[in-house]
Each structure stands twice: as C-alpha cells, then as structure tokens.
Amino acid sequence: MRSVLSPSALLPPRSGLTRGHQAWRDGAFRATLTACGVSVILLVAAVLVQLIAAAMPAIRQFGPSFLWTVRWDPVHSVFGALTYAYGTLASSLVALILAVPVSLGVAIYLAEIAPAGVSTVLSFVVELLASIPSVILGLWGIFVMAPWLRNAVEPALSRTLGWLPLFSGPPYGIGLLAGGMILAIMLVPIVSSVSREVLKTVPVTQREAAYAIGATRWEVIHRAVLPYGRTGIIGAVILGLGRTLGETMAVTMVIGNRPQISPSLFQPAYTIAAALANEFSEATTDIYVSALIELAMVLFVITLIVNAIARWLVWRLAPRGVVSA
C-alpha cells in the first residue's frame, strides 16, 4: 500500500540538493539583465565624453565666460550662451506658470469630481493631446495662436498691464509668450495625466479621515488629498519640465529665434534646442560647430540641475514613516 505522503507518480522524481543542470539558465538570465543595466550607464558616459571632446576647442577658447557672454556672432567667431540659456529657462518658466494650475485643475476634476464615464473619455482626450506631433502644434502656433496673440491677447495685456516691463513693447505675436504658450499646451497633458494617477493613489483612508472631522469635498481635496500627493505632483511637473527644456520644433516655430534678453514677453527670444536645430546646417567653421556643441552641454547641465532640484524636493516633502494603508 502507498503511503499518503509518497510523491505522486505524475510529478518528476524528487531531485537532490546539489545545483541542478539548469543552474546555468539563472546565470545567463542574470548576466543578460546586468548587461542591459550597464549599457544605460555606458551610453550616458559615451554621450558625455563625446560632447566634452567635441566642445573642447570652444571651451579652450572662451573659457567659463561662455556662460555669461551675451554676444553670439558667427561672423567674428565670438560665442556666448547666455541669451540661449535665458530663452530656454524663460520659455519653460512661462509654460509652467500657465500650465501647472490648469493641469492641476484637470487632474483634480478627473480623479475626484468627474463621473467615471466622463473621466474615462476625458482622460483619453487629454492623452490624445500629448500625442500630437510637435511640428503640428508649431504650425497651429504660427497660423492660429500667434495672430490671436498679436491681435487680441497682447494688445489687451499691454493696455491693462502695460506699465509692467513684462508686457511692454509692440505686440509681435511671435515671441517668448508664444513659445511659452506652445510649451504649456504640451505640458498640460503630461502633468495632468501623471497628477491624476498620483491623486488616484491617495488612500481612501486619508479622504475618510478628512470627511470624518467634517470636511467638505473641497476641503478634503485641499487639506488631505493634495498634500498627500504633493511629491508625486512635483514629480509630474518636473517630468513635464524635462520635456519643455529640450523641446525643439514647436518652440523654434513660434519663439522668433532672435538671441536677445528682453524683459518683455512680447519680444522674440531663442532657446538652446532651437538654436542647435537651426544652426548646425550653417555652422561652417570648426569653432562654430564646437560652440554649438558646448551649447548642447549647457542644456544637458541645465536639465541635470533641474532634475537634481526635483529629486531634492521630492525627498524633502515625502510623507515618511506614518502608518497609513
């Protein structure tokens, strides 16, 4: 008679305790994945090395003053990055100021207020907005948005707020404001859909805690849901910022591409990414090419710094250690 505990005849025979003949699979699997991970590091390192090597002539010639020189004069081979760095940062800042409040509103509506059906449809539309190629947005910017800015928005702004340097000068349509607005349109879908996901992960218990002490729906969102999700929301904004800093096509079509620093949002400006795209084909001298590559390095470093600040913010504001399921 077979014991109850005897192995079933259907199972393979019980093996010993030594490493089986299949152990190599585990090793191969591990090696493959490790190689994938290492390749990312190598890639970044290779890009960096290449950039530095190619930018070396410009770095030697201009030194650190490259960073604060305003003049960009290919004819006399004098190059400075300041106007481009300014254009990049200023257009992204304008985009953030315009896009973050709207995105938060969209995210809160989708996650907290909209009925399930509406939320699903609207989320889909928002994500569709993110998939519009930037060149198409740029075209729309040139033919629709810029004339509207020139004829309606900018005259109105300069009539009411014209005493601010920000809104002074003639309305061009094409300029920093247009660049910022195009970037804002690209930011909204990213920031709002990531923020929506963040808000959805806020535990029900947090909402209940607020309801139970007599919070209204607005107070629940404002006092419990948003504070709990704030690190994730900052993450969403930074994710979007990463895109705006490097965005090329749409911006170069509407920002005016004139390297200058003007207090007025109506004036044209130039971003690093736009300059790189536009000027490589015209860069005839070696030092010109090298200066463009150094410009690319500046963009790389700006992006790194923004990401570092974001990490620090997320780390500082993260809710830590409190038991909440």
Next chain:
Amino acid sequence: MEISNTLFSRALIDAAARAIPLEQVVADQIRAVQINAYYGRTHAVRGVSLGFAANRITAVIGPSGCGKSTLLRCLNRMHELVPGARVEGRVLLDGEDIYAPDVDPVAVRRRVGMVFQRANPFPTMSIYDNVAAGLRLNGVHDRRVLDDVVERSLRQAALWDEVKDVLGRSGASLSGGQQQRWCIARALAVQPEVLLMDEPASALDPASTLKIEELARTLRDNLTIVLVTHNMQQAARVSDSTAFMLSGELVEFRPTTELFTRPKDQRTEDYITGRFG
C-alpha cells in the same frame, strides 16, 4: 419643536412596536430606524433599528461581512461616499433625522466623529496640526483657542504626556497605538456628541489594545460611543450593551453581560461560543 415632537413620537411608536422600554428611547443619543444600506446591488444592512444610549458604550459584533461596519458608517453619513452606495431609513441624532433632505452631511460629521481601523493621520501635518485640523475646518484660527483644545484633546486621548514636547514634529516616530490615540484626539477636538469606532484596535498589539479600551471607558463620561469589533472579548470588556449582527440583520441587542451569559437567540449563542464566525 413641533418637528422634533413628531420625530420623538415616531421613535415612541417604533419603540412600542419593538417593545423597547420608554426610558431607553429617551436616553438614546443616536438611533437608527429601519436602516437598509446597499453597495450597488448588495444589500449589506437589512432593516436594522437600534438605539445607542447617551454616555454609554454600545458594541456591535458579528462575523466579517455581517454589515456592522456599514451600519456604523450610516450613522455619520460616510456610507454614501462610496460610489454606488445608498441608504434607506432614518437616523435620529438627538431626535433629528440626519437623512432629512435639508441636512448637510458635513454638519452631521462634525457632531458624529469617527475613528478607523488603521490610524490615518495626515502625514504632511505635524502632531499639533493633525489635532487642530478639524477646528481649522470650522474656522477656528485663534492660536490660544487652538492650543487649548489641542492640549485638552490630547489629554483626553491619554497621549499628551508622550507628545507634549514634540507637538511641532511629524508623528512618524509614534507607535501604532500612539498613532491611533492621536487620531482619537483629532476626532475629539471638534467635540462630537457621538464617537464611532470602527475596529479601532484590530491592527494593534494587546498592550495598545488595552490602552484604547481604557480610553474608551473614560471617554464615555462625555460621549456616546459606538464600537464595532470582531473581538468578542473586547466587546465584553468594554461595552455596556452589545448588538449582534448576522448577514445584515440585527439578531440580538441587550446589555452586554446578559448577551454574553444568557443569549436568547440560538445564533447568538452559536457565535459567542465560537461555533462559527
């Protein structure tokens, strides 16, 4: 006056129908009348009528899924926050129906506080700010008033001595039991008339559990407490009356000692002797 009289006489009629002694109706702080609660198509609470006496602890026991937590959530209009959930019936708070059409659920929740299964402090607020949160929602911003109420609430929750020196810090380093008492303090700060406790100690170790139970006993002087628990010993130790629920229905509701020593219903006896659940 006339309205509350009508409601009162309704409560009397209801009491007469269920043969509840008159003095018990009069002393009920909060009273569920023919409550039916649903989650979508699931009928979670089936026609439960139950009065909770003022300054007493009433325990609601029963196996998982018997509807005891749902019933509790009907008492401060939290149940309806779940998508697809609805409630039928009346809940009389001091004789006033909290499900009447002109009643603001937010106002109800300021008078009927709640403590949850797991401590759920607001992680981005300090110990002080968590306790003060309810008052601030009510528009209290005077620092002296806030200081006073925060201290009083933390003392009532038997937590003051442990946290008085770290009020401005986050509560991350507090133990699970301390966090639960912290949440009780937050609920007490708005001075509710009724405190609903939804298995408040089920995630705690025995020592912390005893502290919460002691706390409930002392809070009884100022509050009416409804305690939902799956722990029968806890109900027996803490409560004055116990209600036993099964499959959404109220099976038996009597003074705790009687329910545990001489249950009238066979199902109650089966449950408390551990034959199921």
